[in-house]
Amino acid sequence: MSAELLATLSIFLLALLVGFEVIGKVPATLHTPLMSATNAIHGVILVGAMLVASVAETTADYALGFVVTAFAAMNVVGGYVVTDRMLGMFRAPEASR
């Protein structure tokens, strides 16, 4: 096992532990927006999509690059906009009370 892989594994494990702790006491009303927010964050696969599309050389590669970039971009943009919309709804009744 290379030193680099070991370092990446350490990062992976530590990020998992952070993930377990970071949303410890979230109230039930925030469950759905939080799910949507984490959904948008995994849209970071767009970075991977860009890396794949950038090295494309054959027609099949280009097609794959297009689909993967479109999927990932949809995940990122849609995910964040929906989350923001949910949170906007969430706060409106509180403000008017």
Next chain:
Amino acid sequence: MSTVETVVRLAYLAAATCFVLGLHLMNTPATARRGNRLSIAGMLLAVAATLVLLVDSGDTSPAGWIVLAAGAVVGSVAGLWAARAVPMTAMPQLVSLFNAVGGGAAALVAIPELAPPADAASVRVPAALDVVIGALTFAGSLVAAGKLQGLVPGRPVLFPGARVVGGALAVIGAVAAGVLVRGYGGGAAVAVLAAAALALGVALVLPIGGADMPVVISLLNACTGTAVAMAGFVTDNSVLVVAGALVGASGAILTALMAAAMNRSLAAILLGGYGTGDGAS
């Protein structure tokens, strides 16, 4: 390490920090929106840094840039339109749809790495896992969205021998994954692996009732996070590993919290077959 690469890696680190802090701010209603915006800032930073990396390396052909731009524009417009146009009541299925495309993207990222059986095992193992988890999530999330939208029956869909079919699919997938990890088989093994994972995703979600779907979507969301982390191992990209692991772990905790809030055990939900939704027939 070149200067550009150093800057890009630091930007990835900053982006990962934004994701963690953003999620943390979403713990309370008062700061939730700020948390989401911080997370958006992290995403913009990560994408901008990757653009810098691509421009600096100069490996991308003009056609590659066009494909990249076209994909980004089409996906963004579709996502923006869907997020704006869909009524508030249809939000859960929309989140599930976005989760599906995210999982699909994660699975597709690994495919070029698996097709030529030349890479080291340290790439093939996460690549195979990525395809399995990503494809399963893609199909499962689409079924979950379909159930909520009423395109797929919301009641638990059970048929005789369903468990046997699920088990057989798991075995087929495991064999294909084993062949790929050992370095044999190219495109055919990848196709079998992806097809088995897709079918398994459908088979796992179909028997679950519509009322349990939010919990299932949350679980599939955590799965996509894990798939993205695997894609990070495949492409050797730290921001994918960190963000993916973060979503995987926090998504798993969130799933448990949501199941507890509904007074349902996760095991009972996943076994499926328990009424709710449109009512068992």
